[in-house]
Amino acid sequence: MRQLIWALVLxxxxxxxxxxxxxxxxxxxxxxxxxxxIPEQMLLDxxxxxxxxxxxxxxxxxxxxxxxxxxxxxxxxxxxxxxTIGGRVVLEAKARIDxxxxxxxxxxxxxxxxxVRGKTVDMxxxxxxxxxxxVAFYPYPGAFWRGMNAVAVAALAVLLGALFPGALDNVAGAxxxxxxxxxxxxxxxxxxxxxxxxxxxxTIVGIPLIAVLVSGLVAAWMMGYAAVALLIxxxxxxxxxxxxxxxxxVGVVLLGLVRFLPVFGGLLGIAAxxxxxxxxxxxxxxxxxxx
Numbered sequence: 526m527r528q529l530i531w532a533l534v535l536x537x538x539x540x541x542x543x544x545x546x547x548x549x550x551x552x553x554x555x556x557x558x559x560x561x562x563i564p565e566q567m568l569l570d571x572x573x574x575x576x577x578x579x580x581x582x583x584x585x586x587x588x589x590x591x592x593x594x595x596x597x598x599x600x601x602x603x604x605x606x607x608x609t610i611g612g613r614v615v616l617e618a619k620a621r622i623d624x625x626x627x628x629x630x631x632x633x634x635x636x637x638x639x640x641v642r643g644k645t646v647d648m649x650x651x652x653x654x655x656x657x658x659x660v661a662f663y664p665y666p667g668a669f670w671r672g673m674n675a676v677a678v679a680a681l682a683v684l685l686g687a688l689f690p691g692a693l694d695n696v697a698g699a700x701x702x703x704x705x706x707x708x709x710x711x712x713x714x715x716x717x718x719x720x721x722x723x724x725x726x727x728t729i730v731g732i733p734l735i736a737v738l739v740s741g742l743v744a745a746w747m748m749g750y751a752a753v754a755l756l757i758x759x760x761x762x763x764x765x766x767x768x769x770x771x772x773x774x775v776g777v778v779l780l781g782l783v784r785f786l787p788v789f790g791g792l793l794g795i796a797a798x799x800x801x802x803x804x805x806x807x808x809x810x811x812x813x814x815x816x
Contacts, residue, residue, distance in 0.1 A: 548566055548567045550570065552571045553574060554572070554573050554574070555575075557576050559575075559577075559578045560580065560595070561575050561578065561580045562580075562583070563584040563585075567585070568584060568585045568587075569585065571587065572591065572605065573586055575597075576593045579596050579597065580595070580597045581597075581600075582601050583600050584601050585602045586604065586605075587604040588605040589608065589732065590605070590607045590608070592610070592611075592612060593609075593610050594611045594612070596609060596611075596631065597609045597612065599615065599620040600620055601620065601621070602623075603621070603622050603624070604623050606643070607622055607624070607625075608627045609629065609630070611630040611631075612631055613631035614628035614634065615634045616634065616636060617636050617638075617639060620638075620640065621639075622639075622641045624642070625645070626641050626644070627736060628646070628647055632647045633646075646736065678777060679774060682774075686770055687770065689748075691811070693748065693751055693769070694769075694811075695812070696748060696752035696808050696810075696811045697756045698814060699808050699814075700756050706803070707801075708799055708803055711804075711806070715802065718738075718742060721738065722735055722738065725738070745801075745805040745806065745810070746798060748810060748811065749798065749802045751801075753801045754772075754777045755769065757775070757779055758772030758776035762775055780794070780797060
């Protein structure tokens with residue numbers, strides 16, 4: 526009788542033990558164009574790298590979780606950093622992050638109970654919309670938000686002109702003297718940016734540099750945009766007649782109006798960005814005038 530009871534107990538416990546078994550995966554898990562799910566019973570002795578998909582972690586990841594072009598949802602322990610570009614980082618109640626959390630694009634959402642032992646870098650931007658006449662970051666489309674975007678861009682351009690007039694003058698000078706060189710360098714920078722980010726991701730150790738790279742590109746875009754506006758304003762008003770601040774404002778308004786043109790407006794906007802980026806790169810952010 527006693528043997529029968531023990532046999533029944535073993536039969537009941539065996540399925541439970543099997544169901545609680547942990548699946549141990551050694552090495553990094555890398556996916557291109559697909560999403561990754563780490564289930565609750567899985568232990569990944571490595572990093573998760575997803576490019577063009579999402580990552581959901583319910584189990585345990587010993588190293589980093591890196592997502593480019595998607596979002597990450599963490600509901601388990603991660604021994605390294607969580608880094609996401611282009612989507613939202615969601616840390617649910619069971620998330621335990623030993624390193625840093627960085628969200629570039631849609632930011633970081635932390636639920637009650639989640640724990641981050643390192644730093645949290647939230648570089649979330651509002652949703653991107655393209656309104657007729659302006660390419661803008663604003664929560665909802667409409668004339669009001671397009672107008673607010675125009676004011677913000679003009680204010681940033683004027684601020685750059687006030688703080689760094691010499692640097693902005695050097696960038697505008699490069700645009701005026703060597704427009705073809707500026708366009709070529711802008712194209713090369715735009716083409717090389719994505720492979721550069723992917724290279725940093727695949728090296729793992731270069732992941733912290735991605736935030737620096739993106740911030741530098743945004744700064745170069747803004748300075749280049751202000752320089753293009755300055756050059757246009759000078760051509761319209763006559764160089765030096767009204768002062769740099771007024772010239773920048775005139776150029777910003779004209780760039781905004783040009784974007785109302787169907788088809789050609791968008792192409793001219795892209796060209797302005799490439800010209801500006803190339804000139805900023807050529808002059809090293811305006812610190813070196815071109816001949």
